[in-house]
Amino acid sequence: MKRLLPAWAGAPRLDPVLLFLLMLIIGFGLFILYSASGQDMAMVNRQAMRLGFGLVIMMIISQVPPRVLRAWTPWLYGLGVAMLLATLVLGVGRSTQRWLDFGVLRFQPSELMKLAVPMMVAWYLHSRVLPPDWKSTGVVLGILLIPTLLIYRQPDLGTALLVAASGMFTLYLAGLRWRVLFGFAGLATAAAPVLWLVMKEYQRNRVRTFLNPEADPLGHGWNIIQSKIAVGSGGLTGKGWLNGTQSNLEFIPERHTDFILAVLSEELGLLGVSLLMLTYLLVIGRGLYIASIARDTGSRLLAGALSLTLFVYVLVNGGMVSGVLPVVGVPLPLISYGGTSAVTLLAGFGMMMSIYGHRKFITR
Amino acid sequence: MISYKGHRAIKDERDERRLFEHRAWVGFICIVLCLLGLLGRYVWLQVFAFDSFTTRSENNRVTVRPVVPNRGVIYDRRGRVIAENRPAYRLEIVPEMVPGKLSGLDALLDELTALVDLSEDERKAFHQSRRNYRLFDSVPLKFNLNENEVARFAVNRHRFHGVDVVPYLSRYYPYGELLTHVLGYTGRLDEDDISSVDEGNYRGTRTIGKIGIEKFQEKELHGESGFERVETNVRGRVLKVLERKDAIPGTDLVLSIDVAVQQAAWDALGDRPGSVVAIDPVDGSVIALVSKPGYDPNLFVGGISQKAYHEILDTPGRPLFNRALNGGYEPGSTLKPFVGLAGLELGLVTPETRVFSNGNFYIQGYDRPYRDWKDMGHGWVDIRSALEQSVNTYFYQLAMDMGIDRMHDYLAQFGFGSVTGIDVPGEGKGLLPSREWKRAVLEEPWYPGETVIAGIGQGFNVVTPLQLANAVSALVNGGTRYAPRLLYAAKPAGIAKAKRVEAPVALQIPVRDPQGWQTILDGMELVVNGSRGTARSVAKDAHFRTGGKTGTAQVYQLKAGKKGDQSNIPEHLRDHAWFIAFAPVDAPRIAIAVVVEHGGGGSTAAAPVARLTLDAWLDQELERETPP
Numbered sequence: 001m002k003r004l005l006p007a008w009a010g011a012p013r014l015d016p017v018l019l020f021l022l023m024l025i026i027g028f029g030l031f032i033l034y035s036a037s038g039q040d041m042a043m044v045n046r047q048a049m050r051l052g053f054g055l056v057i058m059m060i061i062s063q064v065p066p067r068v069l070r071a072w073t074p075w076l077y078g079l080g081v082a083m084l085l086a087t088l089v090l091g092v093g094r095s096t097q098r099w100l101d102f103g104v105l106r107f108q109p110s111e112l113m114k115l116a117v118p119m120m121v122a123w124y125l126h127s128r129v130l131p132p133d134w135k136s137t138g139v140v141l142g143i144l145l146i147p148t149l150l151i152y153r154q155p156d157l158g159t160a161l162l163v164a165a166s167g168m169f170t171l172y173l174a175g176l177r178w179r180v181l182f183g184f185a186g187l188a189t190a191a192a193p194v195l196w197l198v199m200k201e202y203q204r205n206r207v208r209t210f211l212n213p214e215a216d217p218l219g220h221g222w223n224i225i226q227s228k229i230a231v232g233s234g235g236l237t238g239k240g241w242l243n244g245t246q247s248n249l250e251f252i253p254e255r256h257t258d259f260i261l262a263v264l265s266e267e268l269g270l271l272g273v274s275l276l277m278l279t280y281l282l283v284i285g286r287g288l289y290i291a292s293i294a295r296d297t298g299s300r301l302l303a304g305a306l307s308l309t310l311f312v313y314v315l316v317n318g319g320m321v322s323g324v325l326p327v328v329g330v331p332l333p334l335i336s337y338g339g340t341s342a343v344t345l346l347a348g349f350g351m352m353m354s355i356y357g358h359r360k361f362i363t364r
Numbered sequence: 365m366i367s368y369k370g371h372r373a374i375k376d377e378r379d380e381r382r383l384f385e386h387r388a389w390v391g392f393i394c395i396v397l398c399l400l401g402l403l404g405r406y407v408w409l410q411v412f413a414f415d416s417f418t419t420r421s422e423n424n425r426v427t428v429r430p431v432v433p434n435r436g437v438i439y440d441r442r443g444r445v446i447a448e449n450r451p452a453y454r455l456e457i458v459p460e461m462v463p464g465k466l467s468g469l470d471a472l473l474d475e476l477t478a479l480v481d482l483s484e485d486e487r488k489a490f491h492q493s494r495r496n497y498r499l500f501d502s503v504p505l506k507f508n509l510n511e512n513e514v515a516r517f518a519v520n521r522h523r524f525h526g527v528d529v530v531p532y533l534s535r536y537y538p539y540g541e542l543l544t545h546v547l548g549y550t551g552r553l554d555e556d557d558i559s560s561v562d563e564g565n566y567r568g569t570r571t572i573g574k575i576g577i578e579k580f581q582e583k584e585l586h587g588e589s590g591f592e593r594v595e596t597n598v599r600g601r602v603l604k605v606l607e608r609k610d611a612i613p614g615t616d617l618v619l620s621i622d623v624a625v626q627q628a629a630w631d632a633l634g635d636r637p638g639s640v641v642a643i644d645p646v647d648g649s650v651i652a653l654v655s656k657p658g659y660d661p662n663l664f665v666g667g668i669s670q671k672a673y674h675e676i677l678d679t680p681g682r683p684l685f686n687r688a689l690n691g692g693y694e695p696g697s698t699l700k701p702f703v704g705l706a707g708l709e710l711g712l713v714t715p716e717t718r719v720f721s722n723g724n725f726y727i728q729g730y731d732r733p734y735r736d737w738k739d740m741g742h743g744w745v746d747i748r749s750a751l752e753q754s755v756n757t758y759f760y761q762l763a764m765d766m767g768i769d770r771m772h773d774y775l776a777q778f779g780f781g782s783v784t785g786i787d788v789p790g791e792g793k794g795l796l797p798s799r800e801w802k803r804a805v806l807e808e809p810w811y812p813g814e815t816v817i818a819g820i821g822q823g824f825n826v827v828t829p830l831q832l833a834n835a836v837s838a839l840v841n842g843g844t845r846y847a848p849r850l851l852y853a854a855k856p857a858g859i860a861k862a863k864r865v866e867a868p869v870a871l872q873i874p875v876r877d878p879q880g881w882q883t884i885l886d887g888m889e890l891v892v893n894g895s896r897g898t899a900r901s902v903a904k905d906a907h908f909r910t911g912g913k914t915g916t917a918q919v920y921q922l923k924a925g926k927k928g929d930q931s932n933i934p935e936h937l938r939d940h941a942w943f944i945a946f947a948p949v950d951a952p953r954i955a956i957a958v959v960v961e962h963g964g965g966g967s968t969a970a971a972p973v974a975r976l977t978l979d980a981w982l983d984q985e986l987e988r989e990t991p992p
Contacts, residue, residue, distance in 0.1 A: 130380045172391070175383040232409040232417025246421060270410040277399050284395060288388045297375075300384055304391075311395045315402060322405045 013062055013357020015290065021283045022334070022349060026051055028276065029260075029335035035242045036256040036263040036337075043256070043337065050339040054346035061350030065358055066299040069351060070123055076112070077120040077143075083109035084150040110151040110159045111340045115348055117144050117163050118305040121170040126298030131175030140171055155200055158328035162312060169308040170301050173291075210326035223253045228323045230266040238269030256337040258329060261321040280314045280333075283307075290356045299355040306348045429594055430568030433587030434533060436614030438547065438577065440623045441651070441852055447547055447578070449533035453509040454570070454666075455480060455517070456502040459494060461526030472524065473505075479520055480506055480513040485669050489552060496558055504552070504570050507666030508534055535571065535578075535665045539623060541658035542630055545686045546621055546788070546850060548576020549661035551668075565589045574664070577619065577850060580788050584854060587614035613857040620649035620852035628980030629654045629958075632973040638960040639687040640977055641833035645946065645955045648837065648846025648867030650786070651981055652956075653830070655687040690792040692826040693959055697754045697966070698915035698942045699775075699821030701839060701884050704747050706774035707762045708880035715883040718744045721757035727764070727812050734760050734816050751887030752894040754914060756820050763819025768810055771818060772798035777873045778835040778845060780827060785847030785870055794831050797824035822918060833957035836944045840885060840911075840952040843873035888913055889949050899943065899971040908948040908982050912974065914966030915942030917959070938962040943970035947978050954981050 030044055030051075037043040061069075087109055120143050128136045144167025152160040172181060196204065209221045230246035239245070244266035247255050252262050265273050287307025294300040310333060317332045319325030331341045409417065438447035455476070462468050473487055482505075490505045497503050509517075509529065517529055535550045537543065550571040557572045561582075566572070568589055573579040590611035629640035633656045642652040659676045676683055685691070707713045723741035724733040735756065736742065742755045750758035763771060776782070781796025795801075797818060799810040817823040827835075830848070838845035846867040855862035875881060888911035891897045898914045917940035941963030946952040956974050963969025 127375075129375050130383065169391075173384055173387050175380070175387060228409065229417050229420050231406065232413050233421035235410050235414045235418070265406065265410065270406055273406050273410075274403060277403055281396065281399055285392060288392055292381075292385055292388060297377075297380055300381070304384065304388055308391055308395070311398070315398055318402045319405070322402070322409055324402075324405050 013353060014059070015286070015353050015356040018283065018286050018290070018349065018353060018356070021279060021286060022346075025276075025279055025283070025334045028279070029332075031241075032260060032264045032267070032335065033256060033337060035244065035267060036247060036260050039242065047337055047339075047342075051334070051342055051346075053339075054343040057343060058346040058350035058353065061347055062353035062357060064354055066294075066296070066302075066351075066355050067358075069119070069354065070126065070298050073116070073119045073123040077116045080109055080112045080116040081147055081150070084113070084147060088150065088153060108340045110147075110154065110156055110163070111344045113147040113151065113163050114159070114166060114309070114344050115306075115351075117147055118166040118170050118302055118309065119351075121167050122298045122302040122305065125170065125174045125301055126296065130297065131177060132171065137171065137176060137180065140167065143167065155203070156329065157203055158316070158330040161316070161328065162309060162330065165312045166305055166309040170305040173301050173304040173308070206327050210323075223259070223327060224323050226252055227259055227262040227321050230262040231322055234266040234269045236270050238265070238267045238272060241267050243267060258317070258327075258331055258336060259321055260336050261317060261332050264335075265321070276335075277314070277318075280310065284311050287352055290352050290359070293359045294355050295358055295360045299358070303352050303355045306352060310345075429592050431590035431592055431608070431611045432532075432568040432570075433589055433611035434613040435535065435550070436581075436585040436587065436616045438585075439616070439618045440621050440626075441619065441649075442622060442624070443618075444623050446537065446539055446543055446619065446621070446623065448536050448538065450536045452507070452532060452534035453514050453529050454507045454532055454534075455505045455509060455513075456528055456530045457490075457505055458502050458526045458528075463525060472527070476505075476524065476527065479516045480509060482506060483669050486667065489667055493552065493554065496553075496555060502528070502530070507552075507570075532570070537661045537665075540660045540662060541683075542623070542626060543621070544576070544658045544661045545655040545688060546576060546619070546626075546653050547661065548578040548580075548788070549574055549664045550578050551664050552666075571665070575790070576788050577617070581615075581617060581851065584615040584617065584856075587857065588612040615857065616855040616862070617851060618853040618855070618862055619850050620644070620651060621653065621850065622651050622981065624984070625977060625980040626652045626654060628652075629973065629977040630656065632976040633960065636960050636963055636969070637681040637687070638958070638963070638970075638973075639691055639829040640956065640958050640973060641688050641829045642954055642956040642977055642981065643833050643837045643846075643848055645837040645841035645844075645952050648834075648844075648848050648869075649852055650848050650850050651954060652977060653688045653850070655685070655689075655691070657681045657683040659683040686790065687959070687961075688829050689786070689788065689790055691828055691959070692792055692794055693828070693940055693942070694823075694917035695821040695825050695827045695832060696915035696917045696942055697820055698832060698913050698944045698957070699825060699827075700751060700754065700759055700819075701888055701913055701944075702775055702778055702780075702835065703759055703762060703766075703771065703819055703821075704751060704887065705839070705880065705884045706771060707766060708747070708883060709876045710766065710770060710774065712765045713747060713762060715747055715880070718746050719750070719755075719758045719761050720744050721755050723757075725757045725760040725816070727816060730813070732813065734813075747883060748887040748890055749894075749896070751884070751913065752890035752897050754891075754898050759819040760816045763815050764812070766815075766819075768797065768799055768815045768818060771815070772796055772801075777871060778838055779831055779870065780825075780835065784830055784834045785868075786830060787847075787850050791830065792828050794828050795824055795826040821915065829957045829959050832942075832944055833955055836946055836957060837955035838871075838873060839881075840946040840955055842878075842881065843875050844869055845871045845873060885911055885946075885949065888946070892945075899967045901967065902945070902971050902975045906947075906975070906979075908978075908986065909950070910945055910947040910975075910978060911949045911952075912943060912945035912971065914971060915944070916940070916964075916966055917942060919962065938964050941966045941969035943967070943974045945971075945974045945978065947982060948986075953985055954978060 030048055033047055034044050121140050124139060124143060125132060125136065132140065144164055148160050148164040151163060209224060226246060230244065230252050233246065244263055246252050246266050247263040252259050255263050284307045287303060291300050291303035291307065294303055313330055313333045316325055316328065316330040320327050331338060333345050334342055435449055437445060440446050459466055459469060462472055473482065476482060486506055490503065494503045514529055537547060551574045553566065553570055553572045558566065565588060573582040573585065578585065588611060590609040592608040593606040625642060629652050633640065633654065638656055640652055640654040643650055657679065663672050721736055721741035721743060723736050723739055726733060737756065741757065742753050745755045745758055775796055781794055783791045783793050802808055802810050814823050818825060834845065834848050847870045849865060849867035851865045853862035853864045889909065892899050892902045892910045892912050899912050902910055902912060919937055919939055941960040943958045943966045944956065946955045956977055958970040958974045960969040960973065
């Protein structure tokens with residue numbers, strides 16, 4: 001019976017649990033997007049197409065053994081850095097230079113780095129002795145700082161943050177000593193005033209607004225105030241799907257992209273938010289589980305880092321929408337409207353599934 | 365427990381795995397704690413602060429309203445109001461409150477047409493500006509409603525949900541077309557404008573300075589928006605003002621323009637297109653800046669209709685064109701004082717140097733004659749009499765001796781060929797030719813004949829009336845070339861006394877020999893007061909002594925060697941008439957440039973305009989200085 005099918009079709013290397021959780025989030029996302037887009041079915045279809053494309057990418061990657069992925073890693077990383085440099089020189093986009101235009105396809109190289117950086121760090125640490133010594137740590141920092149700074153220059157603070165975090169998480173999971181980790185954290189805190197000085201004016205405005213949104217309720221503080229009102233007025237069970245006044249009257253800015261969680265909170269209430277958070281937590285947990293049963297060091301580190309990075313997405317976006325973190329452009333994973341971020345995320349999950357499919361078999 | 369036992373040289377797979385699992389667990393627990401913390405924030409917002417946010421959400425549509433600052437009033441130098449704000453009514457629509465929302469808008473506009481006069485343009489403008497506002501913002505539909513429209517709408521108001529008549533202050537220019545080319549006007553804030561201003565500050569503002577002073581001083585005039593937090597019912601009626609931050613009104617501005625002088629110059633020009641620019645050489649302030657014809661700026665304030673706009677476009681003489689700032693004319697003989705000064709300062713001639721004029725001038729080796737305006741010439745002349753009688757031969761010779769490059773460099777100091785730096789947008793540069801310019805732009809070498817005619821301001825030279833007036837100002841005040849200023853003083857809100865604004869000095873022109881400068885002024889005095897002066901009519905019955913210089917800008921080149929009687933050629937081919945002047949000669953208080961398009965000779969067409977303008981200024985100025 002099995003012989004009639006090609007070998008790969010007979011044993012698709014997909015993790016059913018992870019797949020189920022992802023489909024849950026995606027379904028939830030499209031459902032809420034219909035409301036957030038002002039009941040624009042065309043927009044929902046467009047997003048569904050993109051997600052479908054992302055899922056195909058995920059399926060394809062999941063069939064590639066981790067060993068092969070690892071062999072590609074330095075090339076992918078090199079390509080990513082080269083494209084970031086190219087974006088700096090000839091990028092398209094309004095005031096920021098995030099996009100690279102290939103004619104048919106507009107592409108955001110910084111998005112690629114969200115995968116390439118943890119992959120590269122995992123690739124490097126794969127054959128080293130762990131926990132990493134000073135030399136390895138230094139090399140890893142180099143690997144993640146180059147793209148981070150390039151992305152920050154674009155300027156795209158949100159993505160730079162995510163890329164740096166993904167690299168740091170790999171280091172953490174590789175067992176970098178606690179005191180060194182705390183040392184880095186201390187350094188980062190000390191560097192905050194320096195960061196303020198090199199920030200762009202619009203970034204400073206975001207921080208100022210975050211600290212005191214009520215000072216400028218019609219200007220820069222508008223987003224945060226309206227988003228908080230949307231969340232707060234949602235209550236326990238929400239105003240009901242399609243019934244959010246804040247979102248339907250366009251009080252919420254970017255309501256279908258970065259602030260879609262505000263729409264969800266308003267319409268589905270604390271209940272909806274909790275369910276979503278729980279689902280994300282399960283995905284992260286599943287990801288860490290996959291990491292723990294991975295066959296080799298590189299795969300383990302990669303799967304772990306990707307899971308932890310997902311958490312940063314959720315935390316930063318959730319914090320921004322509820323007004324506890326400044327507004328940086330971090331989307332809500334798999335739910336915010338937009339193609340590139342979703343495809344990257346799904347490609348990452350594809351790698352996890354590949355790692356799952358090539359796990360070590362402890363017992364039968 | 366995990367323990368680190370120093371550095372190990374070999375990878376230990378089992379150790380690494382245990383280390384990883386430990387890290388993963390710690391990480392996962394941290395994540396759970398963080399997400400619980402985040403959820404706590406949502407619990408706080410959605411459970412504990414639920415009531416207050418629900419209230420805010422319900423009252424949201426009008427919780428915060430912008431308080432629009434009053435636009436600064438503009439005065440002339442004597443305190444006359446030249447731009448003010450008048451109470452008016454406009455019709456506004458809140459799209460979100462219209463039945464059927466966006467899709468119901470067109471039907472609503474159709475119904476409104478029965479009550480107020482709505483043009484296709486206004487409907488288009490409304491739909492355009494609607495995109496700049498949020499759904500619940502009030503979008504202006506029609507400005508400056510008349511009394512009938514207000515009354516008709518008031519009676520029918522109950523039929524129109526989401527539509528309201530809003531009182532506001534409308535810009536008004538009491539002097540109409542007289543000052544348009546100075547003040548500009550304000551118009552409906554459009555998409556392009558919004559991208560150039562701080563959107564938060566313009567949230568409630570509906571109009572913005574489009575050209576002229578209104579545009580240049582937009583930031584000062586606008587002021588800073590305030591806001592008020594108001595409690596409202598569902599219909600949007602304000603029940604209570606909870607908090608208010610007042611707007612900071614725009615700065616009141618005093619312009620250096622004297623409306624009486626402006627009016628005198630305007631009237632003196634009569635029906636002819638032309639321009640008059642008068643500058644106080646003492647401080648570089650602009651006393652009059654006339655460009656004729658003008659147009660009524662008040663038509664633009666509420667949004668001009670296509671029909672009215674086309675009417676202006678079709679008016680002969682191009683009323684929209686600002687001749688004072690942007691009109692490029694050949695300077696003709698008005699350039700002679702500057703060329704003469706260049707000769708003296710460069711040491712090419714002395715006040716005593718004499719040249720014989722027999723009516724024709726030849727460059728060695730060429731047969732083409734360069735003519736004097738008088739057939740038999742003027743005989744022996746020095747620089748003073750050369751200016752007095754406008755003797756071309758003198759300046760032909762001087763220009764040849766000087767060469768075009770030295771002429772260019774010296775005249776550039778007076779601002780020819782570059783913008784003056786006046787404080788309104790859209791000023792032209794004119795053209796001061798040089799060998800280098802011709803090679804770069806026309807890709808041709810420079811010919812000696814071109815130097816000859818450049819000496820009398822012909823050929824490639826182009827000046828604007830403003831440039832010429834400013835050059836005269838620098839000539840008569842001893843070489844201080846100001847960047848002229850229309851803004852004379854500014855009175856920010858809350859400050860009792862207006863603060864004087866000084867014109868910046870663009871260039872202090874070096875003076876080699878003050879005697880030479882005086883010689884030029886003496887020559888110009890002779891133009892008006894000498895027995896053979898070309899503008900003797902200006903001196904008639906004057907209370908003050910004037911210096912000046914006539915000039916002609918050629919429009920149509922007569923055949924070489926042929927004298928033209930201007931009255932025989934069609935008007936649109938007649939020469940432009942120039943007159944530059946300053947007065948009183950011993951302590952100049954005004955420097956002026958007048959151009960009358962197709963006016964023919966400078967002495968007949970332009971000089972009388974200058975005289976009337978000088979009178980308007982000096983009669984009151986001199987009176988003020990000598991109390992009875």
